[in-house]
Amino acid sequence: MLTHLLNKFSKFVWFTIKDRPCMSNIVTQRFIKCHNKLREENRVRSSRQFALSLDYLPQSLSEILKGRRDVTIELLRKAVEKYKINPVYIYTGEGPMFMTEEGHKSFRVLTIVTNAQEDERIVHVPVPAQAGYAAEMGDPTFIQDLPTFTLPDYKYKVGTHRSFDVSGDSMEPTLFEGDKVVCSFLEPTLWETSIKDNYVYVVVTRGDIVVKRVNNFLKNKKQLELISDNSFYEPYTVNLGDIREIWYVRAKVSPFLPSPQNIQNYLYDEVRELKQTINKQTQLIDSLNKTIERLLDHQGIVAPAKGQANEEAEA
Numbered sequence: 001m002l003t004h005l006l007n008k009f010s011k012f013v014w015f016t017i018k019d020r021p022c023m024s025n026i027v028t029q030r031f032i033k034c035h036n037k038l039r040e041e042n043r044v045r046s047s048r049q050f051a052l053s054l055d056y057l058p059q060s061l062s063e064i065l066k067g068r069r070d071v072t073i074e075l076l077r078k079a080v081e082k083y084k085i086n087p088v089y090i091y092t093g094e095g096p097m098f099m100t101e102e103g104h105k106s107f108r109v110l111t112i113v114t115n116a117q118e119d120e121r122i123v124h125v126p127v128p129a130q131a132g133y134a135a136e137m138g139d140p141t142f143i144q145d146l147p148t149f150t151l152p153d154y155k156y157k158v159g160t161h162r163s164f165d166v167s168g169d170s171m172e173p174t175l176f177e178g179d180k181v182v183c184s185f186l187e188p189t190l191w192e193t194s195i196k197d198n199y200v201y202v203v204v205t206r207g208d209i210v211v212k213r214v215n216n217f218l219k220n221k222k223q224l225e226l227i228s229d230n231s232f233y234e235p236y237t238v239n240l241g242d243i244r245e246i247w248y249v250r251a252k253v254s255p256f257l258p259s260p261q262n263i264q265n266y267l268y269d270e271v272r273e274l275k276q277t278i279n280k281q282t283q284l285i286d287s288l289n290k291t292i293e294r295l296l297d298h299q300g301i302v303a304p305a306k307g308q309a310n311e312e313a314e315a
Contacts, residue, residue, distance in 0.1 A: 121148040183247030204245035
């Protein structure tokens, strides 16, 4: 039996996947009431039209309406999106059957996976699935096919967590390609106040998943600035309306374990680059001094020698 968790304050619905994608009988009864209400108000002409509009077999819908089968989570999701059925009513019996236009726009679905003991598992989103996740994250059947795991630390037993593969080199040297970041879900109602500047987050937009440091401009500009640790990549902004999910990065899992020799080489490279930078700055200063001397000579002004200038100052 598939269970659910509901947060009606943030208008975020958690669909929990377990053994098979069906709802409890009471949820099915409320779904049938919503169907009948649509028929009464002539918003659908027939049960067949209702089924076809949701890409569902009319014969299977007939079985649900006769009480012989429970409504599936996928059918319920499509009905919520298509006909603005209120998920709060479906799961609790409270509130109106249908959402207002404003409420429907702010509605989001977050699917979680639990084991037989109702313990939530961490869903992992590998690189090949990330494009699909961004496009179909409201589809519980897509989430159901992703790998899941648990971690022993207690902090991962509370709340909802995801892990994502890191791709590319934009976050080096903090994160490398092949690393995995373990994240906790950040509710949209907390984005404006809880996103901390210069912390690392996974930002899911309508077509992409990125791991970046974030500067929070939601309050004034309705934007986030996304920053790479690799200075080769320029910062850029993303509008609030394009953001679907935000996950706070809490840990990383890396296949790369640096040896002492690697650390020593890394420090050596850092010192070498610093020396090169200092040498370039010294050359720049010398060039600037020569340019000033030529300008002074051109104007008939002789620059005092360094020792002479000190003697004149002491006199």
